[in-house]
Amino acid sequence: MVVMDTYQYFVHRYMHTNKFLYKHIHSQHHTIVVPYAFGALYSNPLEGFFMDTASATLGFLVSGMTPRTAIFFFSLANLKTVDDHCSMWLPLHLVLANNTAFHGIHHQLYGQKYNFSQPFFVHWDKLFGTYMSYTLEERKGGGLDARPVKHRVAAHGKSD
Structure with missing residues (x-):
């Protein structure tokens, strides 16, 4: 899981920072x-290969997991x-x-430079300053909305 997350964080982030x-x-x-x-796997075939297939395969090969464990891992x-x-x-x-809220923030226009981690942990975003925290607010008709936490501006003019 850590190998897959590490690979996907850096490839995903690079796909956002490289304009081409x-x-x-x-x-x-x-x-x-x-x-x-x-829509989870709605992507260009090259992205599907380099993000999903390659990261899971690398995790499988590096860990030395058994075929039975690999079936569970790929399914998960x-x-x-x-x-x-x-x-x-x-x-x-x-x-x-x-989770859904964390990744939903990433899909919004204001969140596309944040929350690159997937699919399991968020430690790379926190370590590299790309984590956008959020709150969950109840919707009038039922359900929850994820809203980014507003960053306050410090005295020196930069956000915290």
Whole structure:
């Protein structure tokens, strides 16, 4: 899980910072502003290979897991990716900070330079200053909305 997350954080972040890769590869995934389950793996085939297939394969090879464990790992990674895009608060979110709300913030225009981590942990975002914290607010018609926490501006003019 750590190997997969490390690989995906840096490749995902690079796809956002490299204008060519974003325009021609990753932007297809970001046409989905409000994530939904079937859109989880909606991406350019090259992105699908380099993000999902390569990261899971690398995690499998580096860890030396058994074929049975690999089946569980690949299934969990796919389930987690769909879960992060389903716009629902599910029990798995109680265990992992990388959840629907965290990833939903990333899909908003104000959050595209934040919350690159996927699919399990958020430590790389916190370590490299790309973590955008959020609050959950109840919607009038039911459900929850994830809202970014406003960054206060310090006396020296820079946000905290």
